[in-house]
Amino acid sequence: HMSYLTDLYRDNKLVQPGALAINGTPLDLGRVATPTYVQAGREDHIAPAESVWKMTHYFKGPLKFVLAGSGHIAGVVNPPSAQKYQYWTNSEKVGTLAEFFAGAKETKGSWWPDWIDWLGALDAAKVPAKGARIPGKGKLEPLEDAPGSYVRMR
Template identity: 40%
Template sequence: MGGTFLAIILAYLKVKKLDCTNSATFFTTLLDYTSPGELGVFFNENTMKYIKEDMDLKGYFDGKYLSNTFSLLRVNDLIWTFFVNNYLLGKNPMAFDLLYWNADSTNLPAKMYQEYLQNTYYNNLLKEPNTLDVLGTKIDLGKVDCNSFFVAAKEDHIAPWRSIYDGMKLINGDKIFCLTDSGHVAGVVNPPKTTKYNYRLNDDLSLNSREWLLKATEHKGSWWDCWLNWLIKNNTELVKSLDYKNLIAIEEAPGSYVKK
């Protein structure tokens, strides 16, 4: 969702003539929801109605529902493996940092999540110029022209890489499309020291996704170094960090919201 919101904000800033962005990075981001992949089966009229009713009662969308939805897309890896090994065989779960992080699901504000689903998965408003209304302003992704770096994962079951590639074409400016190995999480969280997964690049973004992949060059190791060099090239001045010591805290971490 973060990358989708970033694109919306960038388009909004262009309409308001607030040109303050040097570059933008999109991790596993869908902008065109024509083919959302397996996740799309969950977003129909009945499920949208159920989600709205549940959020109206709670005031937020329960993060556990989203976590369970992702697990249902990979039942063998994310459900039955643990049922067999831990419940039937009595084995202790093996330590896995990514799965531990992934299990920390986040509750989402009701109005935000409802509008997100309606405008993207259900109605795909970002695809058509001047269709989505943001704070009373119609936006057009085609007006976004800052340099951008798109990262997609070849085995991503949540945001299919081919759909990410198609959505990337909705915005303008100089773009890099980087296709990494693995899935939605491990494809992005791929530190250089692991050298576990490779990535692919192809400057010709006029091709369709199939042709792009056939002509892409595979590079060994993590995509992080490529991205870092791109960031340095596109952002010559460093932004000053916030003075955290003098910021007034609303309450102590992690905050009451995440404890619900």
């Protein structure tokens, strides 16, 4: 837990090419060319919108930023059926969150339909949902017994 806090929060190593690695593979967000949907909560005190906005400067591929109304949990977990809050979008490429917001279109309700539309525009093909995977019962072998080695790492 300490390395998570120091590496990602204090030292912000995720945005430093090669500063972090997963299983020996160095990470470089600038090489991420897949489409990216970045969502921030306007009143989020855990992942402030201004901090989340900075992620838009690191990815190489197509990117959409959406600013949701409310905070950390309610800004994300806001199903359309709740008919709550709002979100902002802006199709112009801008440099700052303030510029994004100044030119943004406000839409009432959940941002989830926007995300679904964004996904559909990337690839309209759909596959049927499958049931939850039961470790050891599928085609893939479990990597290790629960809870996993990451829990015991220091």
